[in-house]
Amino acid sequence: MRIGLVTKEWPPHIYGGAGVHALQLTQALRESITVDVHCFGQERADATGYPLPENFTGLNPALQAFVTDIEIAQKLGEVDLVHSHTWYANLAGHFAALLHGIPHVITAHSLEPDRPWKAEQLGGGYRLSSWAEKTAYEAADAIIAVSNGMKIDILKAYPSLDPAKIHTILNGVDTQKYSPRTDQDVLDRIGVTGRYALFVGRITRQKGLAHLLRAWSSVNPDIGLVIAAGSPDEPAIGAEISALIAQLQSERKNVWWQQSMLPQPELNALLSSADLFICPSVYEPLGIVNLEAMACQTAVLASRVGGIPEVVADGITGELVDYNGDGPAFEKALAQRIQSLMSDPEKLTAYGAAGRARAVEEFGWPAIADQTRELYLSIISNYKK
Numbered sequence: 001m002r003i004g005l006v007t008k009e010w011p012p013h014i015y016g017g018a019g020v021h022a023l024q025l026t027q028a029l030r031e032s033i034t035v036d037v038h039c040f041g042q043e044r045a046d047a048t049g050y051p052l053p054e055n056f057t058g059l060n061p062a063l064q065a066f067v068t069d070i071e072i073a074q075k076l077g078e079v080d081l082v083h084s085h086t087w088y089a090n091l092a093g094h095f096a097a098l099l100h101g102i103p104h105v106i107t108a109h110s111l112e113p114d115r116p117w118k119a120e121q122l123g124g125g126y127r128l129s130s131w132a133e134k135t136a137y138e139a140a141d142a143i144i145a146v147s148n149g150m151k152i153d154i155l156k157a158y159p160s161l162d163p164a165k166i167h168t169i170l171n172g173v174d175t176q177k178y179s180p181r182t183d184q185d186v187l188d189r190i191g192v193t194g195r196y197a198l199f200v201g202r203i204t205r206q207k208g209l210a211h212l213l214r215a216w217s218s219v220n221p222d223i224g225l226v227i228a229a230g231s232p233d234e235p236a237i238g239a240e241i242s243a244l245i246a247q248l249q250s251e252r253k254n255v256w257w258q259q260s261m262l263p264q265p266e267l268n269a270l271l272s273s274a275d276l277f278i279c280p281s282v283y284e285p286l287g288i289v290n291l292e293a294m295a296c297q298t299a300v301l302a303s304r305v306g307g308i309p310e311v312v313a314d315g316i317t318g319e320l321v322d323y324n325g326d327g328p329a330f331e332k333a334l335a336q337r338i339q340s341l342m343s344d345p346e347k348l349t350a351y352g353a354a355g356r357a358r359a360v361e362e363f364g365w366p367a368i369a370d371q372t373r374e375l376y377l378s379i380i381s382n383y384k385k
Contacts, residue, residue, distance in 0.1 A: 002034040003376060004079035004096070006072055008065070008088035010039035010047050015231050015261065016202055017288035018109040021146070021171055022085045028172075028369035033376075036079060038072045040065075040088065048075065062125030066091060066132070073099055080380050081105060087112055087129045090136035103141040103383045105375070108150055110206075110285055113157040117205040121234040134158060141379050144372070146171045147307025150285040167375055170310065171286045172365040178295035180356070183269035190256050190270075196224035197338060198274035198298075200267065200289050201281075203232035203241050208280035208303065208323075210237075211331050213244040215280075216255075218335035223342050224254035228262060228270065271296035275348055276341055280334060282323055284308050291363055294318075294355030299348040301337055303330070311363075317355035 005026055009019025022037075029035050037047035050068045059067070065088045073095035076082050083105045084093030090106055097104035112118065112130040119126040137143060137158050143166045145151035151166050187193075201207040209229060216225055227245060232238030248255045262270065271277065277293035279302035286307035290300050294311070300318030302308045314320045319341065321333045341348060 001081075001373075001376060001380065002036065002079045003029070004036050004038060004076045004082040006038045006076075006082060006084040006089040006092045008040045008086055010037060010041070010044060010049075013041055017171070017286070018086050018107075020288050021107070021109065024172060024174055024365055025369060025372065028365040029373060031366075031369070033373060038075065038092070040068050060123065060125040060128070062122055062128035062132075066128070068092070069095060072096070076100060076102070081376055081383075083107065083376075084136070085109060087133040087136075091132045094132075094136040094139055097139070097141075103379045104136070104139070105142045105144065105379065106136060106140045107144040107146065108137075108154055108285065109146060110283070111153055111157050114153060114283055115206060117237075118233075120205075120236060137161065141165065141383065142167060142375060144169050144375070146286040147310045149307040149310060153285070153306070169368060169371045169375070170307075170363065171288050171291065172363045172368040173288065173291035173295050173359055174365060175295045175356075175360045175363075177264060178268055178271070178292045178359075180272045180297040181265075181268055182273050183266070186262075186266045186269040187273060190226070190258055192224065192226055192256055192273075194222075194224050194254060195275050195342070196226050196254070196256075196273075197276040197278050197301075197342065198226045198228065198270060198293075199278050199280075200228040200271070200293075201279075203229050203238055205233070205237060206281060206283045208282045208330075209241055210244060211282070211327060212278060212280040212334060213241070213248060214327075215331040215334040215338070216248055217251075218332070219338050220342070221252050221254075223338070224256070226256045226258065226270065226274070228258040228267070230259040230261060267292075268296060271298055274298050275345070276301055276338070277318075278334075278338065279303065279308065279312075280321075280330075281305060281308070282325075287311060291359055294352075295359040297352040297356040299341065299351035300355060301334075301341060313354070313358060316351070317358050318351050 007022040043049040069092035072092040076096035093104040284306040304320040
């Protein structure tokens with residue numbers, strides 16, 4: 001069995017959970033089957049890269065993705081099945097299925113209809129990305145939902161889909177790479193001192209960072225906050241976050257902003273040394289970063305949205321805060337819960353230990369790769385050209 005896996009992100013250019021998922025799933029699958037990776041950008045040692053031709057660099061980003069998708073589709077004739085990740089790559093899988101008569105599987109990491117703020121980033125390209133996703137989903141042979149919550153969202157967004165072709169296979173985490181390890185040099189370089197809570201994520205409306213920053217003004221100033229966030233989706237959200245952080249830093253000496261992406265061992269150390277990891281997302285199909293924090297034995301405070309409740313066991317590995325679209329109410333609840341948790345080190349320690357155990361027992365990549373491989377075999381054996 002030979003699989004063609006298509007992804008926008010691949011090392012060294014991974015900036016989100018979908019890229020982490022594609023990489024770690026591939027690593028696990030390659031233990032037993034052949035996986036050819038096709039990614040956006042320059043050639044890699046372990047993947048075929050597709051740099052955008054110079055004469056297309058002036059196109060809208062959505063159209064740029066379509067150009068790359070066409071090139072990738074042309075090269076997928078020798079695989080038994082194509083597996084695409086995110087709307088950027090979905091059209092490559094769809095075109096390849098039509099062109100070469102092979103089955104197409106999609107992993108749903110997020111849904112364009114549930115991310116209307118993408119119009120700020122892509123302009124009219126958001127309508128193109130939405131069309132590409134809808135077209136690919138409705139034609140795909142199978143869709144993998146990364147949580148049961150995500151499966152519900154898929155059927156809500158695309159009601160014409162047959163529920164039988166949507167399969168829930170949860171995201172995983174590498175619990176050997178992500179494990180409790182401290183490194184004082186990392187903290188010293190960033191300037192971190194004392195106890196702190198941590199946010200890690202891209203600067204995008206989806207991740208709810210602005211809500212956290214506004215909530216933080218009501219948190220005890222003795223509690224530090226580390227923000228590991230960069231790559232803003234578009235200038236407006238980047239400017240908003242920058243202004244909110246600057247305001248906090250003008251009032252407190254223990255707010256640190258790490259804007260460049262940290263190497264995995266350094267991120268591991270930052271997660272491990274945090275008293276509390278905070279995920280204030282307003283939309284999150286699963287949230288790999290919560291798993292990474294749990295694997296590092298750190299308590300998690302997260303919003304009760306999407307697939308997060310399937311990862312963070314409320315009252316066991318951390319706590320959840322309701323989000324219903326009311327920003328001020330969410331921010332008030334966040335601040336109160338942060339204050340309460342940071343005042344109870346014993347509870348944080350217990351949540352962290354339970355989180356590590358849950359990550360190891362329920363979210364290991366070998367089991368997830370086995371489920372994915374079995375799905376591939378089922379689809380290939382039943383496929384009719």
